[in-house]
Amino acid sequence: MRVKPIALVTAANNGIGLQIARDLATHGLTVLVGSRKLEHAETAAKSVGADARALQLDVTKQASIAAAAKRIRNEFGRLDVLVNNAGISDVGKQGISHAASLDEGRAVFETNVFGVVAVTQAMLRLLGEAPAARIVSVDPSSPQRTLFGPVYSPSKTALDATTLAFAIEFEDAGANAACPGFTSTSLNKFDGTGTAERAA
Numbered sequence: 017m018r019v020k021p022i023a024l025v026t027a028a029n030n031g032i033g034l035q036i037a038r039d040l041a042t043h044g045l046t047v048l049v050g051s052r053k054l055e056h057a058e059t060a061a062k063s064v065g066a067d068a069r070a071l072q073l074d075v076t077k078q079a080s081i082a083a084a085a086k087r088i089r090n091e092f093g094r095l096d097v098l099v100n101n102a103g104i105s106d107v108g109k110q111g112i113s114h115a116a117s118l119d120e121g122r123a124v125f126e127t128n129v130f131g132v133v134a135v136t137q138a139m140l141r142l143l144g145e146a147p148a149a150r151i152v153s154v155d156p157s158s159p160q161r162t163l164f165g166p167v168y169s170p171s172k173t174a175l176d177a178t179t180l181a182f183a184i185e186f187e188d189a190g191a192n193a194a195c196p197g198f199t200s201t202s203l204n205k206f207d208g209t210g211t212a213e214r215a216a
C-alpha cells in the first residue's frame with residue numbers, strides 16, 4: 017500500500033497558507049494545518065479535507081515548535097514537505113529610517129526569518145526520515161516587496177539568503193522559495209490582484 021506523504025504548512029489558517037494546504041490535500045498528501053490559534057487550525061483543517069490535521073504552531077515560540085515536532089514524530093515518524101508560510105508585513109508605518117522602530121523591525125524578522133530557521137531546525141530529523149523531503153519558503157518576488165512595509169522587504173531578502181543556505185546545506189532535501197504572486201490577503205489589506213481563501 018502506498019504511504020501518503022505528510023506535509024506541514026505553517027499559518028495555514030487563512031490566506032495563501034490555506035490555499036497551499038488545500039492544494040497539497042488535493043494532490044493526496046496528509047496535511048498538518050498549522051496555526052498559532054488551535055481553534056483556527058481546527059476550522060481550517062475541516063475545510064481542507066478529512067485527512068487534514070489541526071496543529072497549534074506559533075513559529076516564534078520554541079515550546080510550541082518543539083511540541084509540534086514531538087507530535088509529528090509520535091504520529092507519523094517523518095515529514096515529507098515543510099512549507100514555511102507564516103509571515104507578517106509591518107505595523108503600517110512608512111520609511112525604515114524614520115518611522116519603524118527597532119522593536120517593530122525585530123518582530124517582523126522574528127517571524128519571517130528566525131521563525132523559519134527555528135521551525136526548519138526542529139523538523140530536520142523528521143525531514144531526514146522522508147525519502148525525498150522538500151522545504152519551501154513562501155517569498156515575494158523582488159518588485160512586490162516594495163508594495164509592503166519598510167521592514168518586510170529586508171526580512172524577505174534575509175529569508176532568501178536563508179533559503180539559499182538551506183539549499184546548499186541540504187542538497188538531498190530540496191529547499192526552495194516560491195512566490196504566489198501579489199495575492200489579496202490580510203497581509204496587504206486585500207489589495208492584491210490574485211485571490212486566496214479565508215477559513216478562520
Ligand SMILES: NC(=O)c1ccc[n+]([C@@H]2O[C@H](COP(=O)([O-])OP(=O)(O)OC[C@H]3O[C@@H](n4cnc5c(N)ncnc54)[C@H](OP(=O)(O)O)[C@@H]3O)[C@@H](O)[C@H]2O)c1
Nearest residue numbers: 027031032074075076101102103155156198199201202203
Ligand atoms: N499576499 C501576497 O501578495 C504575498 C506575496 C508573496 C508572498 N507572500 C507570503 O505569503 C505568506 C502568507 O501570507 P498571506 O499573504 O497569506 O497573509 P495572511 O493572510 O496575513 O497570512 C499570514 C499568516 O501568518 C500567520 N502568522 C503570523 N505570525 C505567526 C506566528 N508567529 N506563528 C504562526 N503563524 C503566524 C497569521 O496567523 P494569524 O491568522 O493567527 O494572524 C496568518 O495565518 C507570507 O509569508 C507572505 O510574506 C504573500
